[in-house]
Amino acid sequence: MTSGTPASSPWGAFSQDPRRPEAAALRASDRDRDVVLGVLAEGYADGRISKDEYDERSASTTAAKTLGELPALIIDLVPLASTRSRDELAIASTEELRARAVQKWESERRGAVAAVLVPSLVCWAVWYFASFRHDADDVFPWPVVVTLVTVLRLLQVLTHKRDIVARELARLERKQRKGLGPGSEDG
Numbered sequence: 001m002t003s004g005t006p007a008s009s010p011w012g013a014f015s016q017d018p019r020r021p022e023a024a025a026l027r028a029s030d031r032d033r034d035v036v037l038g039v040l041a042e043g044y045a046d047g048r049i050s051k052d053e054y055d056e057r058s059a060s061t062t063a064a065k066t067l068g069e070l071p072a073l074i075i076d077l078v079p080l081a082s083t084r085s086r087d088e089l090a091i092a093s094t095e096e097l098r099a100r101a102v103q104k105w106e107s108e109r110r111g112a113v114a115a116v117l118v119p120s121l122v123c124w125a126v127w128y129f130a131s132f133r134h135d136a137d138d139v140f141p142w143p144v145v146v147t148l149v150t151v152l153r154l155l156q157v158l159t160h161k162r163d164i165v166a167r168e169l170a171r172l173e174r175k176q177r178k179g180l181g182p183g184s185e186d187g
Contacts, residue, residue, distance in 0.1 A: 010035050010078055016067055017091055019080065024068025036061045036070050043077040089176050097176065101168035105161050112154040120147040 013035045016023035037058060044054040057073045064070055071080075092100070123143035131139040157164065 010039050010074070012091060014067065014070075018067035018070045020093070024066060026067050028064050028067050028070060032067060032070060033061050033064060036064075036073055039074045039077055043074075048077060089172065092172075092176065097169055097172045098165075100172055101165045104168040105157070105164045108157050108164060109154075112150075112157040116147070116150040116154050119150060123147070 011017055011019065014032050015029050016026055018024060018028075018032070040049070040054055040057050040061065043049045044051065049057070061070065061073055064073075089097075120143060123146045127139075127141060127143045
């Protein structure tokens with residue numbers, strides 16, 4: 001492909017993602033058309049489209065004026081959802097960033113639940129079997145301390161969801177601006 005992007009995932013090679021409604025009305029550049037032509041050439045070389053289809057789609061690509069006209073020409077040759085690489089954050093929408101931030105909180109929540117269950121169960125099992133050697137009235141249930149500390153962490157994660165999501169969203173937005181390069185903070 002001309003752009004150096006594999007035809008299996010060309011979406012990041014466009015000047016703007018042509019699948020996004022806010023970009024569809026923008027004028028297509030020569031580089032954008034080259035991306036489509038590269039996908040078409042690869043599709044033809046792989047035998048996925050005939051010579052006639054290639055010629056017809058190439059002519060439509062060359063005549064395309066807006067980005068929104070381009071996805072339909074390659075939609076049956078590449079997956080609609082891109083399999084993004086390292087630059088995926090740079091082109092992520094606000095909704096995608098928010099979804100990632102919520103996933104981060106969900107991950108922390110799962111970790112906090114596991115941090116309650118695993119150590120607590122192990123400690124309680126050790127205490128239970130060790131208490132057989134002593135009189136049950138004289139044995140302090142020390143695992144309650146481990147359980148309380150880990151439950152406090154779980155409560156903190158559960159009650160601070162909004163803060164955790166906001167912090168992660170801000171981190172992702174900073175990382176996104178940094179990935180976009182100079183002039184990306186003007187928006």
